[in-house]
Amino acid sequence: MASRPSVTFAPSFGSEDEGEQDFQYDFHNVAAHQQQHMGPDHNDPRAAAMQTTGMGGGGRPNLLGTYALNSGIVGASSRNLNSAIGADDGRSLVGALGQSIRHHARMIDGDQLLPAESTAAKKAALAAYDPYQDDDHVSLAPAVELNYEKEAREVKQHDGGSAALRAFAANASVQGANENSTTGSGRIHGAGQSSVAPLAETTSSRFSLSNWFTNSFSNLSDRGAKARFSETEEDEVVAVIRDGGTGLKGGGSKLFEEAPKERFVVQTSGSPDVDTPRAPGRIETPFFWLVPRSGANAVRTVMWRCLRLAEASEAGAGEELNVLKIVDGEDKRYVNVDLSTSKGLAHAKELNLASSGVPDVIISGDMHGTLELFNNLNRARVFAVFRNPIERAISKYYADLASDPDVAGMTLTQYVRQGGHRVQNNYLTRHLSGRYGGKLEVFHLDVAREFLRRKFVVGLARDLPATTNLFTHVYGWNNTAAIMGMDNAEQCYQTIFNALTDSSPPSVDEGSEGWKLLVSQNWFDLKLYEYAEYLFQQQIDQLKKKGSLKLKATAYNRTMTSTPLNAALAAETKANPPKPVEVVRLEYSPLKYVVSKVSLDFKLYTGRTLVESVLTVTDNDLQKGESDVGGEDGLVLDGEEATVKLLELSVDGCEGALVADVDFFLKPGKLIIKGDTLRRGASSNENVMVVRTTVEIVPEDNTQLSGLYKSGDMYCTQCEAEGFRRITYYPDRPDVMATFEQVRVEANSKDFPVLLSNGNLVKEGTCEGGTNGDTRKFAVWSDPFPKPSYLFALVAGDLGCLEDSFTTMSGRNVALRFYSEHKNVSKLSYAVESLKRAMKWDEDTFGLEYDLDLFNVVAVESFNMGAMENKSLNVFNTSCVLADPKTSSDANYFRVEGIIGHEYFHNWTGNRVTCRDWFQLTLKEGLTVFRDQQFSGQINNCAAVTRISNVLTVRGMQFKEDAGPMSHPIRPDAYIAMDNFYTATVYRKGAEVIRMYDTILGTGGFRKGMDLYFKRHDGSAVTCDDFLAAMADANDTDLSQFSRWYSTSGTPTVTYVSSFDEEKGLFVIGLSQTSRSDEPLFIPVALGLLDKETGEEVLPTTVLELKEMNQTFTFPVKGDVVPSILRNFSAPVKMVPASGVVNESDMAFLASNDTDGFNRWDSAQQLYAAAILKVMDGKEYAETLDLVLSTFGATLKDASISDDAIRAYALILPGESTLAEAVTVVDPPAIRNARKFVKKAIAKKFKTELTAAYEKLTACVEADTVFKVDGESTGRRRLRNVYLGYLCALDETAEQQIEAAKIATAQFEAASGMTDKLAAFNCLVSMSGEGSSARDAAIQKFYDDANGDPLVIDKWFACLASADLPDLLDRVVKLTNHPDFTLKVPNRCRAVILSFTASAAFHDDNGKGYEFLGDMLEKIDKVNSRVSARTTASSFLSWKRYNEERASMMKAQLERLKAMPTISNDLLEIVMKGLK
């Protein structure tokens, strides 16, 4: 990427605690309670008299009759409901009962009502509970199924008995669990390669949150299967529920065909959808599906005790009459049928129970058997109470323990293994999907969900009051109760709920093996229950809002969250952040397992994004890699648990669910899947394993701007260096190069019509799944080129596009699409043109052609870096891609072209060949910066000007960095936060190192080296050593000494001493090098010689190879010469005379005569610097100043200089940061004053000439009718603005101030483009005295003219924050309170804060500037830690270079930051380096 000074914050996102898990049981009391209140009384003498048909009898109205009279389901009751359930809560019917009732609800249990007889469904249901009863089907949950099955078959071969197996399994050893197992006693070890898994694995629970998900795809690597599932099978699910089980017989899906069809009887036609109004005159009977141990009995009690409903249930067992009647028991009224047996159901059918209207409510545990009583005309309205399936299962365990001698005394684990049909096994899913026996597929879960959604009024055991309220209002029972004069119904509920006792339950060891087994065995039910919870809330909300249930027919929500697998870890690392770890270069080792193929599916919702990944993993055995799992062999995935919630994890082919700490490990930042587990899933002769995960992330909360985040209204990504681990679990390191075969992105189509990712667009369209009826859109992208995760990109937004095309050298047509916010599209054309130039240049210069049919570029406002070279989807900071004369300066244009080129060039140097590890960053960045510098210089025919600006950056930024505590070699040896190493050293010095290859080998040799580099390494991740080897081998030369540049930090110094031996006609130059390397570096020193008399060049540029500590070079010359040393800045060194004193007259000579454009400029700079430093140090400067003035004058008037840009550079004094590098103790105010002094002296002396020159150029500029950014126009503007700067430097008298303000204001107002306007504005903001009013007017006008354009506002802030004014700090503090200021957008933050730190006022003696920055950094670090770290690095870190007072005040700020309780890793690393 293109490095930028930049920032960020580190909020820790912990996942919330996912609700309590307290199991509270007192089934003894509950049983007693039930006995007392619920026993049906069959001997009621009045029963016979209560025989009735139609509207009830025995003097009591039939409540159903009343119900049938209601015009709607809810009718007038909604008012009551609202008052009853409370407007704000919606949970508590009887307000005061509140929380404790929910505790009670846990204890409401009934016996598990197993369908008992004869129907096929019932038979199958029974089979479902005992895997060993049915030879054809084992039917434990998928979690343990296969292993049980394998084992069962194996054991049967041995002893032919399943009873033996059960005993065996129960006693088998359990790895990691020590409860009551006879270790090893029953272990089967098949001889050799047994197909049977070791028993330890067989019986240990395999806890997978997503096995069910995995199991639904028959072809594991086929994403098509998945697409079918989500897009087509959804319809099938709906059809099953709409049409009943018959929908399947026509040959449903592949999944269905795999299993016997009769197992999928879903009878639904007798039940209308919840939102279907009741047809007038039609008989509809509420049907309460009795889910055992769910709290249903409490509701049932309410129905008969408080509401006096006549129930048709099992209560009429034994009644022989062939006519329906209501039996009026002592408490209970019931119909004389028995719906608990198939015989009873058949009898009820004969008696036309469904059309009779006799019962008020039908109650049965046999869902489909009961629904068969109904049809289209006589319908049943279904309702039920649901409870957490694990609570239900454990409740049943305790009940069985107490009541069933066969299981008495068993531990939970034993019970789960031996309990057979007693043990819960996805009871709900099986019943609702009709899949009583056999293996469950996710399809069944979907059928069950859809059944629930369409047909059920859903109640929850955890909120019985609200549940009861929901039912009574939906069915109008409150009304009927009122009609019957039962106005105390609610008190009655309260009494019932209060009667539920709450005493200490036997504890359940959550996480024990038995518990895990239960979880895995009820996994579908857990998912189904989550959905029931969701429906419950929806129905409550609807009743509150509308007074009726109108469940919208949106598809069932398959994206419900559950407790993330890594929630505990996230909480732990939030509470106790792990210590930052230093990564060391030499400790690199390849991964044992790598990812070769990736499929990703992003579903973007507001506030929540789901990412499903399918990773094809291969054993990297050939590389003999070690994994870093404490010696264990495994697949290591990176993921930030604070950001990435792991919802599901599975390994294809691993039928057993994965067990935490057995099959996989979660550690801070890591998910490790054991090799054994992977291999268990791989087919025996294929080295291919498939790992699937589903995670949830919240891009809206991501202010770090790393990973997937929201920038304005769009989603975008930044993954380099380690952002991908903030998106999903993945081996997030550059040496894992995988093919991203499919990236599917789905989002709301209105807000995000543009969906982009890497590679080619394969497919797009609309899909269902929106909430609130939104239409959703998806796009599928495929990238054929293997790439590391840091090159992944995704963008979604409402973006405008500028499209163009480029034909490559082989004739391929490439579509170029540039995206931005609609209003900015007009500012993209310069970038498009730049890209085309770059593509052409790379073909011409290096023979490198673009490799895909599409190249996308997106402009993003909030971006940490300049831009990012993601494969075929470059993402740019708006400041680096938008260009428009009104808002962009020439520097902006130049920058856009350079960065567009830079990112494009990365396609080969970075993407096709990438870095093995991040220590090698300079491999791609140094090389690519070099390439973009060459491009910029050559394309604009301004090599010298480009070189000058490059070197200014190296000297101003990189040398400073290398002189401070952040000093590191271009290939660092260790880091804590890699983001801190996107430095000037890696980039700029790295580019200088590449340039030295070019200098040493020549352009032809360099090209040969590049060709070999690509030939050897295309498609791989390599090191700096590999690059060096390619360069050396291609040129058949030894570069081993040169390699020291990669490991040496600091700026080397080369001293020179020269002499002329007139007698021998020899010029001798001695060079000596010093650096932090013990051994000498290989330094190419480009030298030219000019005749002292004539100024003629007598030795053209020659590269001296300085390979020793001291070396002497001799040249025969005719007369004395002036050496032009280190031409074109041929090595990143400080070149100084051995004497320590610059030969000023030589510099003046070179400034006028050198043929090397760079050195000509550089000589003048040295001369100017000498004068400024003498002034600063109070030394005698008159002579030097005279030289400066004469050199300046000569340059000003030199007619041979045709390039205005060259002249401009030659007339500018060295900058304050460059000057600071030349002194031992930096005193910024003193440097500024001395520089101003010299500037004024020049301006004073040449005022007339400068004014004339300025006016001449002004006339030229004003004559230009068309705005251009070519070399000529930009050069002219640059030069004119240099003149303006000098003219405005004259500001001592009121008259001068007025004059300066006048000329600057004139330019400011007349400016046709941003360059001229900004230059004038820059002069104006520092004006005072008589210039103040012009200043203030300009400040206002510039802001107004910006009209909110962020890039212009940034310029405004930056100018104001670096003004040369005595009260600058006060002004900057005000700026930070400006409504347009924000810490969240790095560009804005930098504009103010970094600009201020570059001013002399920052270093004011009183230390207030430092304090202010400390205050700001504390705030910034919480928003964006990359920004805080970089700001600190560029400001406080070099404190040792200042005088004692300043140093101690700066250090104090570092100490203060270090003491922050929540300092980010990024900042901490910098601060610690600073304090070393």
Ligand SMILES: [Zn+2]
């Ligand atoms: Zn880059």
